[in-house]
Amino acid sequence: MKLALYLTFPYPDRETFSTFFGEMIRMRFDYLELGIPTGTPYYDGPIIRRTHRKAMEGFSFSFLKEIVNVSRLAGKKNYALVYYNHFHSSTGKFLDDLKEAGIDGAIVPDLLTDYYDERRQLSEEMKKRDLSLIPFFTSSTPDSAIREMTLLTDSWIYHGLQPSTGIRVPVSIDLMVSRIRKLCNDREIIFGFGINSMEMVRELRAEGADGIAVGSSLVSYMDSNDRQGFRSEIEMLGDAVYD
Amino acid sequence: MYSEQNVDIIPEKWYNIVPDLPEPLPPARDHDPENSSIDLLNRILPREVLRQEFTSSRFERIPDEVLEEYAQIGRPTPLIRARNLEKFLKFRGKIFLKYEGATVTGSHKINTALPQAYYAANEGLQEVVTETGAGQWGTATALAATLNGMKSTVFMVKVSYDQKPLRKKIMNLYGASVFPSPSTQTEYGRRTLQEDPEHPGTLGIAISEAVQYALDHDIRYLLGSVENCVITHQSVIGQEARKQLEIIGEKADTLIGCVGGGSNFSGFTFPFMDTDVEMIATAATEVPKFSHGKYAYDLIDTAGILPELKMFSLGADFVPKSIYAGGLRYHGAAPALSLLIKHGRIRTDEVDEAKSLEAFRIFSRTQGIVPAPESSHAIATAMEYCRKPENQGKTVVINVSGHGLLDLSFVRD
Numbered sequence: 001m002k003l004a005l006y007l008t009f010p011y012p013d014r015e016t017f018s019t020f021f022g023e024m025i026r027m028r029f030d031y032l033e034l035g036i037p038t039g040t041p042y043y044d045g046p047i048i049r050r051t052h053r054k055a056m057e058g059f060s061f062s063f064l065k066e067i068v069n070v071s072r073l074a075g076k077k078n079y080a081l082v083y084y085n086h087f088h089s090s091t092g093k094f095l096d097d098l099k100e101a102g103i104d105g106a107i108v109p110d111l112l113t114d115y116y117d118e119r120r121q122l123s124e125e126m127k128k129r130d131l132s133l134i135p136f137f138t139s140s141t142p143d144s145a146i147r148e149m150t151l152l153t154d155s156w157i158y159h160g161l162q163p164s165t166g167i168r169v170p171v172s173i174d175l176m177v178s179r180i181r182k183l184c185n186d187r188e189i190i191f192g193f194g195i196n197s198m199e200m201v202r203e204l205r206a207e208g209a210d211g212i213a214v215g216s217s218l219v220s221y222m223d224s225n226d227r228q229g230f231r232s233e234i235e236m237l238g239d240a241v242y243d
Numbered sequence: 244m245y246s247e248q249n250v251d252i253i254p255e256k257w258y259n260i261v262p263d264l265p266e267p268l269p270p271a272r273d274h275d276p277e278n279s280s281i282d283l284l285n286r287i288l289p290r291e292v293l294r295q296e297f298t299s300s301r302f303e304r305i306p307d308e309v310l311e312e313y314a315q316i317g318r319p320t321p322l323i324r325a326r327n328l329e330k331f332l333k334f335r336g337k338i339f340l341k342y343e344g345a346t347v348t349g350s351h352k353i354n355t356a357l358p359q360a361y362y363a364a365n366e367g368l369q370e371v372v373t374e375t376g377a378g379q380w381g382t383a384t385a386l387a388a389t390l391n392g393m394k395s396t397v398f399m400v401k402v403s404y405d406q407k408p409l410r411k412k413i414m415n416l417y418g419a420s421v422f423p424s425p426s427t428q429t430e431y432g433r434r435t436l437q438e439d440p441e442h443p444g445t446l447g448i449a450i451s452e453a454v455q456y457a458l459d460h461d462i463r464y465l466l467g468s469v470e471n472c473v474i475t476h477q478s479v480i481g482q483e484a485r486k487q488l489e490i491i492g493e494k495a496d497t498l499i500g501c502v503g504g505g506s507n508f509s510g511f512t513f514p515f516m517d518t519d520v521e522m523i524a525t526a527a528t529e530v531p532k533f534s535h536g537k538y539a540y541d542l543i544d545t546a547g548i549l550p551e552l553k554m555f556s557l558g559a560d561f562v563p564k565s566i567y568a569g570g571l572r573y574h575g576a577a578p579a580l581s582l583l584i585k586h587g588r589i590r591t592d593e594v595d596e597a598k599s600l601e602a603f604r605i606f607s608r609t610q611g612i613v614p615a616p617e618s619s620h621a622i623a624t625a626m627e628y629c630r631k632p633e634n635q636g637k638t639v640v641i642n643v644s645g646h647g648l649l650d651l652s653f654v655r656d
């Protein structure tokens with residue numbers, strides 16, 4: 001399985017972010033997901049929403065480029081998690097900036113729910129710049145939309161298990177994994193949203209997930225400046241993912 | 244027309260339309276940036292109900308116990324050819340009624356009250372709470388709770404509480420405690436009364452009170468409409484109707500139903516979504532959510548405790564006129580229904596109280612069934628439809644969501 005780690009960029013400020021990013025980059029994981037801070041992160045839970053507000057001040061594309069550069073040298077793939085709401089009025093320029101910063105692709109969680117009619121257009125714009133559009137699906141994405149987006153893209157796929165990040169409502173992981181697997185065949189599927197226990201990771205693994213993405217559960221270590229705890233959390237996730 | 248003993252007509256699974264929608268259903272959103280109202284649902288709804296709300300599965304197996312209860316409360320409900328109404332309208336076509344009023348509580352509401360109460364009892368709960376507008380949903384909750392060995396509390400919109408004393412009696416008979424809302428039982432009710440001691444109440448306020456009461460007393464809240472899992476449960480209506488039509492070799496051209504929160508209409512029509520049948524949703528002119536509402540994120544409850552949903556809405560603090568069709572006074576309509584209306588798959592109509600009363604009288608006299616004031620709106624739409632020359636020869640099915648025997652105070656002698 002693969003491990004994707006999410007950080008809102010740069011939460012809580014550039015300095016603290018750099019410190020924790022420095023810890024993280026020496027550890028084993030595959031994909032770095034950087035949240036581009038925005039005023040309306042609708043599909044994030046309260047923990048990540050708070051990080052968006054805080055990270056806004058420190059954001060710049062030049063700092064993004066610095067961080068992504070280090071990450072690339074460490075052999076990681078780098079993705080932006082960004083709401084279309086944040087850049088749909090300046091799509092071309094924003095995508096150019098992402099590309100220039102060395103980003104490999106973007107997850108756009110509100111594309112299918114709030115901008116469905118623009119999905120092909122965005123996919124085109126990203127293709128032109130050799131950026132991967134990572135399809136983002138949830139339990140409420142209809143079969144037809146999953147099939148279409150799977151054909152429209154060739155990257156891995158992100159599937160949200162929960163209605164928003166960092167919360168836990170009861171879900172049937174087995175049914176969710178088998179449904180999306182049937183619709184996307186052998187595409188790589190990474191599951192995220194609300195993963196906060198090793199038991200969940202093991203269940204996803206057993207059901208045939210290709211990887212997991214974790215974010216909310218890292219925030220508390222940054223808040224308490226607990227570098228040791230941060231490292232061991234990532235190490236535990238790695239143990240569950242890579243054994 | 245068909246043997247009520249024919250239990251085979253009751254489906255074994257509920258149908259969830261979400262995976263079959265033409266575009267993604269906009270998800271529930273938190274209202275308050277600091278907290279997660281979606282997470283809070285863990286303390287408001289039975290676990291299994293919450294799981295079904297966010298499921299990706301197209302079908303959900305109906306537990307045997309619930310199937311047994313469905314049979315006990317009168318499922319399958321009859322599909323009746325309305326020959327007298329056809330004659331009255333001089334309609335050269337066929338009109339069928341799917342008659343949800345034939346259940347013991349007199350409306351479709353029991354279809355979802357039973358499973359929700361069953362799941363709550365299964366999870367060890369002793370008490371459930373809800374709100375009611377017209378009284379139909381409160382009645383269904385009260386019966387479902389007592390059948391599953393639980394107590395129930397019902398917050399009833401004050402105008403309906405005053406208009407429909409018999410509703411309170413039947414809920415009491417089923418063991419429920421009933422409070423007029425706004426009430427002094429909750430913080431939100433007390434605040435509303437302080438601002439306006441004569442407040443007539445709204446469904447939005449009553450929902451807020453019921454949800455707050457559930458949180459205050461650590462019990463669970465039952466959902467009457469709007470939410471997706473409710474519509475999934477209500478799919479028994481459409482699945483039965485489809486099978487009943489099939490058995491007699493008929494095919495529907497047009498389905499017509501009324502919309503409050505959208506549960507009876509969606510439950511009736513969604514199982515036909517893979518056909519080219521025409522669908523018409525009737526709201527009340529006094530609650531013009533489709534013609535004057537906005538398709539946007541809005542609150543379910545006035546207090547904003549529950550998450551926001553994207554739907555046609557007049558605004559959560561919309562106070563409608565005191566029409567008798569209490570079940571049609573809700574400010575919004577279920578997200579999946581709203582999406583299909585916006586998409587053009589479902590047409591809408593609006594009928595005012597006078598026109599619905601005329602339909603109510605004609606229908607009572609011709610068919611003998613006294614329809615609920617809510618259902619009378621759908622009947623009015625159907626009557627107009629069947630009078631149009633271009634619709635002659637069609638097969639029209641009306642979902643008569645309830646009977647109006649406890650609403651007769653609305654008919655002047």
Ligand SMILES: Cc1ncc(COP(=O)(O)O)c(C=O)c1O
Binds near residue numbers: 380469502571
């Ligand atoms: C008989 C009847 N029909 C219709 C409704 C409207 O609700 P919904 O649109 O959820 O079916 C109600 C609600 O109370 C009702 O009691």
